Amino acid sequence: MAKRAKMMTPDPVSPIGEAAMPRAASGDAGITLSERLPSSFVQVQAWPDTVAKAAKVIDKLAGEGVTIMATGPGRWLIESDETGLEDSLRKALKTDAAAVTGLTHARVVITASGLKVDWVLASGIALDFANMEPGDVALTAHHGIPLTIRRLPDVADRKAYDLTVFSSYARDFWGWLERAGEEVGLAVA
Structure with missing residues (x-):
């Protein structure tokens, strides 16, 4: 099996730009x-017969700095303060259990x-x-x-x-x- 190429992740740049600069109200x-x-934003979509397995893996992520949002049957958006969430989920959830899509950028x-x-x-x-x-x-x-x-x-x-x-x-x-x-x-x- 071919190795998956590592994608370079550049430093985040605000798409909002200067409009998001702090300012007080008048x-x-x-x-x-x-x-x-x-820092990390990932979507996980489990297959119909693997929802319970995916949910078990995702539940283990719960804690400080991790936000888990159920957005549909067997689908979650997961945000983390730490980088590397996508790689961790790919290792824990093989392709036969769920699709893991990195959305950080x-x-x-x-x-x-x-x-x-x-x-x-x-x-x-x-x-x-x-x-x-x-x-x-x-x-x-x-x-x-x-x-x-x-x-x-x-x-x-x-x-x-x-x-x-x-x-x-x-x-x-x-x-x-x-x-x-x-x-x-x-x-x-």
């Missing part, structure tokens, strides 16, 4: 945005938080944000831009969400968030 910030480039995570975050997000995303509990995940879209939204725990009585977007759409989506947030006051952290 007045009170109803929403605060920040950009995060994941293909996704950007935008964290949106604040007292008005639900209102801003609901102005362009058809989702019931008021009823999302911390840990809930939703796959949705904004004007054709696919999104994975994860509700985070509240911080200082402010709701927060991680909005995972394809890198190629990140700048456009960020621009919409800025325009939508201007009405309630926008800060970038």
Whole structure:
């Protein structure tokens, strides 16, 4: 069997660019945005007869610095603060158990938080944000831009969400968030 070539992974570069540079709101910030480039971001898709095996391997990853999001039957998005997640999963899940796809350079995570975050997000995303509990995940879209939204725990009585977007759409989506947030006051952290 041919060896799989190692892909070079360059240092991450923000697809949002200078727009994501920290700045204070003029007045009170109803929403605060920040950009995060994941160290490791992987999708795992188990075959119908190997879901339990894949789930067992994935459950062992749970812990500090690892976020596991179930996004469909036998499908997970997994984010880690450490590099090497894709290689670890490929070793643990042979191709007969699941497909492992590295998405580290293909996704950007935008964290949106604040007292008005639900209102801003609901102005362009058809989702019931008021009823999302911390840990809930939703796959949705904004004007054709696919999104994975994860509700985070509240911080200082402010709701927060991680909005995972394809890198190629990140700048456009960020621009919409800025325009939508201007009405309630926008800060970038």
